[in-house]
Amino acid sequence: MAILMVLAIPGGQLTLEWLGEELTPTPPEQLVEALPTGFNPYLPKAPYGGPHPSFLPLDSSQFALPVALGDTGPIDLALEPPSYPFACGSLVSDLGQPLVDNQQGAGTPITGDKGQLLGYSKDCLIKTRVDYFYLPKGQQHFQPWPAAAPADIAEVGGKPMVVRVERGSLNRYLYGIAMLADPKAPLEDSRYWNGGVIFSFKGGVGIGKYQGKLRLAELTDHRLDQLAKGYAILASSGNVTSTHYDLWRATRTAALVKAQFVARYGKPRVTLGLGASGGAVQQYLIAELQPGLLDGLLPLYSYPDMVTQSIWALDCELLEYYFDMEAGPRWRRQKERTAVEGLAASNHREHRYKRYDDWAQWLNLRSGRLPDGATECSAAWRGLTPLTNNPNYYHRRHLFAQALGSTSRFSYWHDLGYLYGVDGAGYGNRTYDNVGVQYGLEALREGRLSVPEFLHLNAHIGGWQPPQHQQQERLWVLSGDKDLARLSLWSDHNQQKRPGGPLPLAYFEGPAPAALDIARRNSGHTGAMAAAYWGGQVFLGRTRLPILDVRHYLDPVLDMHHSFASFSVRQRLEREQGDSDNLVIWMAEKPLDPTVQAIAAMEAWLSKGQKPQDSCFDGQGLLIAEGKGVWDGAWNGAEKAGACLDRFPSYSSPRNRAGAPLAGDMFKCARIPVAQAIDAGLYRPLDMAPYQGWLALVFPDGVCDYRQGDQARPAGLVLAP
Numbered sequence: 001m002a003i004l005m006v007l008a009i010p011g012g013q014l015t016l017e018w019l020g021e022e023l024t025p026t027p028p029e030q031l032v033e034a035l036p037t038g039f040n041p042y043l044p045k046a047p048y049g050g051p052h053p054s055f056l057p058l059d060s061s062q063f064a065l066p067v068a069l070g071d072t073g074p075i076d077l078a079l080e081p082p083s084y085p086f087a088c089g090s091l092v093s094d095l096g097q098p099l100v101d102n103q104q105g106a107g108t109p110i111t112g113d114k115g116q117l118l119g120y121s122k123d124c125l126i127k128t129r130v131d132y133f134y135l136p137k138g139q140q141h142f143q144p145w146p147a148a149a150p151a152d153i154a155e156v157g158g159k160p161m162v163v164r165v166e167r168g169s170l171n172r173y174l175y176g177i178a179m180l181a182d183p184k185a186p187l188e189d190s191r192y193w194n195g196g197v198i199f200s201f202k203g204g205v206g207i208g209k210y211q212g213k214l215r216l217a218e219l220t221d222h223r224l225d226q227l228a229k230g231y232a233i234l235a236s237s238g239n240v241t242s243t244h245y246d247l248w249r250a251t252r253t254a255a256l257v258k259a260q261f262v263a264r265y266g267k268p269r270v271t272l273g274l275g276a277s278g279g280a281v282q283q284y285l286i287a288e289l290q291p292g293l294l295d296g297l298l299p300l301y302s303y304p305d306m307v308t309q310s311i312w313a314l315d316c317e318l319l320e321y322y323f324d325m326e327a328g329p330r331w332r333r334q335k336e337r338t339a340v341e342g343l344a345a346s347n348h349r350e351h352r353y354k355r356y357d358d359w360a361q362w363l364n365l366r367s368g369r370l371p372d373g374a375t376e377c378s379a380a381w382r383g384l385t386p387l388t389n390n391p392n393y394y395h396r397r398h399l400f401a402q403a404l405g406s407t408s409r410f411s412y413w414h415d416l417g418y419l420y421g422v423d424g425a426g427y428g429n430r431t432y433d434n435v436g437v438q439y440g441l442e443a444l445r446e447g448r449l450s451v452p453e454f455l456h457l458n459a460h461i462g463g464w465q466p467p468q469h470q471q472q473e474r475l476w477v478l479s480g481d482k483d484l485a486r487l488s489l490w491s492d493h494n495q496q497k498r499p500g501g502p503l504p505l506a507y508f509e510g511p512a513p514a515a516l517d518i519a520r521r522n523s524g525h526t527g528a529m530a531a532a533y534w535g536g537q538v539f540l541g542r543t544r545l546p547i548l549d550v551r552h553y554l555d556p557v558l559d560m561h562h563s564f565a566s567f568s569v570r571q572r573l574e575r576e577q578g579d580s581d582n583l584v585i586w587m588a589e590k591p592l593d594p595t596v597q598a599i600a601a602m603e604a605w606l607s608k609g610q611k612p613q614d615s616c617f618d619g620q621g622l623l624i625a626e627g628k629g630v631w632d633g634a635w636n637g638a639e640k641a642g643a644c645l646d647r648f649p650s651y652s653s654p655r656n657r658a659g660a661p662l663a664g665d666m667f668k669c670a671r672i673p674v675a676q677a678i679d680a681g682l683y684r685p686l687d688m689a690p691y692q693g694w695l696a697l698v699f700p701d702g703v704c705d706y707r708q709g710d711q712a713r714p715a716g717l718v719l720a721p
Contacts, residue, residue, distance in 0.1 A: 028092075031401045032085045036106040036122050039084050041417065042409065042426030047527035048419045053289045053536040054720035058252045060259035067260060069187070072099065072125040073170035076252050080418040082172060085408060087399035088124035089211040089237060093174055095167060098124040124211045128168030132183045133220055135161035142220040145183055156228035159192055163220055163227060170260060171253045173238030174214035177261055180227055190265050194230030196603070197261065197268040198223070199254060199294065201275025201282045202235075203301075204242020205384055208415035209408070210396055212237030212244075225596055232268070234261060241278025245306050246416050248536050250282055251289040258293060270606055272599065276300035277561060280549075284569065287543040288719055289536045296602045297547040300595070301554075301561035304539040304569045307431060307532050308665045310388060310412070312653040314432045316341070316377035317385045318461050319439070319654060321490035324370060326460050326502040328453075334373035339443035340457065342652035343376035343562065344555045351379040351558075353489050356476060360487040376651075378489075380560035386473045386491050388412040389464060391427055393473040397480065411467065413528070419535040420528040427467040431532055431712075433524030434463055436671040436704040441659045445683060451691055452508040459503070459698045462496040462519030470494045496520040512693035518700075529667040529712030538665055541572030542719050543582070546605050548612060550586045550598050553648040563587060564650040564662065567635050571663040584612050585631055587648050589619035616644035635662050660706050667712040669704035677703050 035041075056078070063074045075082060088098045088108050100110045100119030107122030132145035135154040142163060154161045164181035167174065180192035200218055214237045223233045237243055238253035258271065273283035273294045280299030287297060303309055319341055323331040330336055334345040351374035358368040386393040394410040413420050413428030421429045439457055443449035449457075464470075473479040474488035498519040532538050549566045566585050573580035588594050594617065604610040615626040625643035632638035633645040641649070652662060659682070660666045672680070674695035678688050682703070688695065695703070 028399055030108045032087050032108050032399060032404060033401045034105045034404060035084050037104055043422065044424050045417060045422040047421035047429060047531035048535045050534040052534060052719055053248050054291065057290045058255035065260050065263035067128045067168060069130060070127050072127060073168050076171045076256060079249060082123065083208060084122060085209055085400055085404055086122065086124060087210045088121060089174060089213045090124060090126050093214045095126055098126050123172050125169045130164060130166050130187060133163050133165060140221060165219055167214065170256045171238055173211060173236050173253055175236040175257045176214055176219045177232065177234055178219035179232040180230065188264060192230055193232055195269035196231045197271040198226050198231045198233055198274050199271060200233055200235040201273060201279030202240035203277030203279045204240060205387060206242040206244050207387060207394065207410055207412050208244035208246065210243055212240050234258060239282060241281065244415060245412055247282065247285045248289065251286045254286060255290050255293055270295045272296050272298055272602060274298045281305055284539045285536060287545045288540060294545065296606050297545055298598055298602055299549050301551050302549050302569065303565045304572060305537060307537045310432060311667060312655040313381050314385055314389060315654040316381045317490040318495060320377050321492050321495065322457065322460055328505050332371035334371065334375055337375050339448045340440040340657055341375055341377055341654050342657040344558055344651050345375040346558060347373040349374055349558060351382065353382055356487055357489055360484050363485045374558055376558045376560065376562065379558040382489065383475065390470050390473060390494060391467045392470060393479055395478055419531050421531065425468045429525035429528035431524045431529045431667055432522050433668050434521045435523050435701050436669055436699060437658050438703050439654060439658050442657045445686055452505055455508040455694050455698050456505050459518045460498050463522035465494045465496060512697060516697040518698060524668060526668060526712050530714040533714055533717055539572060541576035545582060546602065547583045548586065548598050548602050549583060550594055552590050553587050555651055562651055563648060564652055567650065568662055568664045575663060585614050587644060588617040592617055592619050592621045616647055659704065666706060666710045668710060669706055670708035670711050671702035672705045673702050674699055
């Protein structure tokens, strides 16, 4: 106890210095100081209503390409005027300060050699430049080309490993083009190019307001094998989802980068997409938004898209708070939570935030409150709810001056306000909806959840406060809070809880009362949901491009890149096209990295028609099984699991465990009265007729009937041929 008191007395700053250094963001050299004069991102705006972006492809002929060395690349103004505030990333990308574009104080201050103020940059543009790098013999990292030609240049296949790297700004983002080259040859020389392009897409979760970082290693060190084979590598910080998750804007940015390449070097014989997580999302959506930009997709650790993951990912903290703080002792065994959450869990593998909560409780002279172990929700998705959903919270808010950062409205919804619309209070419309969702329905039907447990869960789960009522997060230093004692892992102060607090489980074991207060749920904006479709943020499953979907099997380690996402893609393709013949799924154990083999397989598929097969591999690269049916299982109605699924069993999401299809693109369910749900057999083999009164109290607006499809999907949604 004495030790606890010593820690508590000095206050939060000492706690921060002792415990929080690993989370403290590094202050930038320059802060964004103000918005451009007259720019108002809070004006009400109706959601977008079509046409689909595939009918509005980027027309590269409207731009003067290629951008000459020393010039700045164009900004695509087709969607809307650029959004602000916009923090620059050229300094952290070792590309120097951006160019001055105004003297009115908008954006980032630009200084001279002696620190004098030269002006401001609101759009973060830089001059186009070319640099050369070489790989020394016996090393793995490229080095800048020296004044005198080095004598220790490594060779691969008889080619000297010298790379020409073009960098600049296109559509306000930083882009790069890398290929083997002779430093003495003209800029347009492409003698070592094999005619193929690999467009590198990167992942992460971002909500805009940032130019992003262009890492040189992504163009050189990490792509050594592809460079050695003669590929040109393309990349852009606007095609990194930790920068932003506006997939329409990302598609047009990628099209502009490729147009710059084509104008400089000519049309490639093949353009392959390559990227993991959010980099996989971009490939799936680019295939639909701008056909012809990519010829083959190599999505790694894929999801079909981002916005439909939010349908269930925003359930995570509601469920975790319920299990941690409101439910009974059964749920302190983390693996029990899989019955409701669907996602993998472990009774022993901890999530990294548990220690922070333990410290917070000790500072408050209380014992730890979280059980051992973790679920995928707490281990992998924690922190993404406030990032996408809370307009006050942004892990990059330190890039903005205090006055600007404290008044700006962040969140995924607001960053795409031109698409989702902005409400009368000046906040982006949200698509999240959980009215009528019967959490744990499948567990109830399987006998893994008792009726009282089912009722208790659904009466307490609630939803999220409207954006104008949300308060700043209490994620400690991530939200600028130096007081660890205030920590809230679940953002529970922004949740809509049951009035009067939680009820005991025993309350639901007796007869139904005359009335019952339940936690209020969220009804999403139907116009915003339709706009997600119209604006190309949802992968529909309408592409015939060859797709080789590759991932490690990470479900047991509670990694967010779960395997069932690949099957969601397959279900969407089969639903929309009648088959998924253009999708091949590879899955492997670590440490095998099958990326090189996947690129070769895609080349053979495109050039020779040699389509690879669905396959799974062990960590040493040995084939476990391949061929038709190896991924069969309950997810596609098969009676017996295929050889690969048997080796690598998959999980599901909270919405799947509530009865929604694995395809996952169900924003708003059709609702029916509980009496009709009972008559329709939604609870079979369980007879819920004796509990009809309880169900009517817990679900006063009816329950989801997923057989009727997504009620938010707009009629007449078509893609360009």
